[in-house]
Amino acid sequence: MEHTVWVRTVVVPHPADGHDRRGASVVDVDPSGKPLGPIREYPDTTAAVARLEAESGPRWVWTSTATVYPELLRAGVRVRRCHDLSTTGAILAVRKGLPPPDTDEPVDERPGLFDAAPAIDVETVLARFAAQRRAITGDARLELLTAAESAGTLAAAEMSFDGLPFSAQAHRRLLEDTLGPRPLGHELPSRIAEVVEEISAAFGRAVNPASHTEVLEAFRREGIAVESTRKHVLERIDHPAVPLLLRHRDLSKLFSTNGWHWLDSWVHDDRFRPVYVPGAVVSGRWASRGGGALQIPKALRSSVVAEPGRSFVVADAGQLEPRILAAISGDRRMVAAAGTDDLYAPIAATSFGGDRAKAKVAVLGVLYGATSGDARALLTILRRSFPTAVDFVERAARAGERGEVVHSWLGRACPPAPDGFHSHGDTHARGRFTRNFVVQATAAEWALCLLAELRRRLISDPEAGELVFFQHDEVVVHTGNPELASSHITGAVEVATRLMFGDTQVRFPMDTAVRTVYAEDSGDE
DNA sequence: AGACAGGGCGCC
DNA sequence: AAAGGGCGCCCTGTCT
Known part of the structure; x- marks a missing residue:
């Protein structure tokens, strides 16, 4: 999560020419993207990255993790940090009001049809990095968002490569x-x-x-x-x-x-290897392509079995979105409620005569923009005691209805309303979208910071296990030492919360279980 | 034959 | 237990 002390090293692999190995151009740069030395040429990308990673461990600047990192992983090379120009560029583009780029394949990675010339040259990459740094520098939240997003691309590639243990x-x-x-x-x-x-x-x-x-x-x-x-x-x-x-x-x-x-198609050698696509959802949530990794049905989770002698630590953030709403709205009473293990209990006590079910419906109605009579009535009651929290999302909803763009806590912009939105569009649907966006996108950021910090800790403490699954508000670590893994999860939650919200009273309790099989034995929530 | 839309479901 | 936001994926049916 650190973004200033490491050297940044731009690496531009040469186009693949059918041989096993391809060379790369490499150049160190300062935080503004200015070269610190000459461009060096290496005959073997993976060997060069492996050596430089061991020597100095720079923040690697590359066009996209999705196209560069898998071949490094196949060669047994892992890196700690990167700046992913592709996903960072997507965040910055949407902030400028441009539609989100197609995330299937980075445009600049597509080889030309007829020319054998490099698909992209070092100067272009340097210019692009410098432009991104100009847009980010001085905005601490955007620094955090883009650093976490890049860390997420590394985690995604590593989890796809390692796979989820599956019987x-x-x-x-x-x-x-x-x-x-x-x-x-x-x-x-x-x-x-x-x-x-x-x-x-x-x-x-x-x-x-x-x-x-x-x-x-x-x-x-x-x-x-x-x-x-x-x-x-x-x-x-x-x-x-x-x-x-x-x-x-x-x-x-x-x-x-x-x-x-x-x-x-998806399970080989008892590992399920899905393709994660970080940041593919407009809210910043991850998507998956093929295999349905983010929709593993409950029935199937009994087939997710840890290796002998190891187990899973499954940890999901309970009531994440309401807690996020408390943090970003700053509503004093909502923050106090979110300082407890079950935030619905104090809300029920304050507004609904202790009826927890009503409190839950009311809060979810605030988050999603309830339209039915019942939920709207509960929302009105909620507003009496939690006006700041309710107003926060209602302002986002009204902005959406006017066709405006809203932002997450760290500055991720939602896509612009489509052309002709006022004449043909459903303004209320747009309002529900922007209302939910400010919360869902911030929740995704918190989860991403958690993932990045957890990944950092697991790399520096290999005994603690490996990340094998990440799903919106849940992480799974495959480990021979569940106590150690759990302690890192707890630590990562604290760091993520502090990075996002500073010294907040809001707590983000994790429901944590140690299991040899992913499936829950029992219970709800 | 292949692309696309919509219904339906299940995941968060 | 509702009902709202976001997805991916499967199916059918219709279009080109």
């Missing part, structure tokens, strides 16, 4: 128990085929349960008017096909999304 055997057992034996070719698993038969029998005719129109049509023939096939709509219908349709949906989801084909 293919346990997963196959789950699939066979639930779906039947693996089908051949394009056949349906036996359990799904049976349910399809039963559904057709219940309707007295062949019905494809995956087709909304066929299902709606089938109900209509039975004299049942139904507007959609959503679960909660179907559940209100008294018909023998309903439980079969819902069962079919569950089985199909498992088969098509996390079935044998998913296992073949």
Whole structure:
């Protein structure tokens, strides 16, 4: 999280020419991006980075971690710090009101179609870095945001490379128990085929349960008017096909999304290796491409099994977004509530006669912009005792409705409203988006600072284990020493909170569990 | 045949 | 238990 004392070293790998090794141009720069010496040429990028990392451990400046770091990891080379021009550039571009760049592939990494010349030269990289430094320097929050974002790109690449320990055997057992034996070719698993038969029998005719129109049509023939096939709509219908349709949906989801084909594609050597895309969500949250890493269904988590002699420390930040709202709004009573382990309890006591469920609905309504009568009424009650917190998000909502841009705590801008927004757009939807953005984006920043600090600690204390999973407000460390890993998580929470909010009263308690299997044994929340 | 939109679900 | 924000992914159905 430090951003000033290390030397920055720009590294520009030469274009790959089909050989195993490619060279690189390397030059040290000062914090403004001015070269401190000549440009050096190295014949082997990974060897050069490995040596310089061991010697001085600079902050590496490169076009994008996603394109440079994987080949270093494959060669067994890891770095501690970087400045990722791609994700930093995206943050700065959106702050200038430009639409977020396509994050699939950095534009400057795309090789020209016909020329064999370097896709990008050192001068261009130096100029780009200098321009970014000019935009960042002097803004401590933006320094923190971009440093954390870059650290996140390293963590993402490392987690994709290392993978999440996963028992293919346990997963196959789950699939066979639930779906039947693996089908051949394009056949349906036996359990799904049976349910399809039963559904057709219940309707007295062949019905494809995956087709909304066929299902709606089938109900209509039975004299049942139904507007959609959503679960909660179907559940209100008294018909023998309903439980079969819902069962079919569950089985199909498992088969098509996390079935044998998913296992073949994403799990090798008992590691699930998803592709994380840091900062791909407008709020700064990560996305994943393929494998559905950030939507691992609960049912599948019993297949996430630690290696023998090791375990997972699973830690998620409880009630993160309401606590973030307390911190950024500075609402005195909300901050006091967020200083306790269960922030809903004091809010319930203050505003809802001790009814915790009502307090929770009211707070979530504030965060998301409740529209229903019930939740709005609760929101009005909440406002009496917590006016500063409620006003904070309502101001963001009104700014959005006017077509304005809002910012997170560290200065991440939301994308501009689309052209013609006032004439065609749903101003209330935009208001709900900007209202939620200021909280969700700040929560993502807090989590990113936590991740960066935790990563830093785990690198300097290898006994403590490795990061293997990160999902919005949750980290998983795979470790042979869970007590040590837990203590680093606690320390990282404190550092992240201080970096973001200084000496705040708001607490960010982590629900922490040590397990050999990722799945929860029990419980809610 | 391939792109795209919308319904639906499940994750935070 | 609601209902709001953000995603990814699967399916069908329709368009080119």
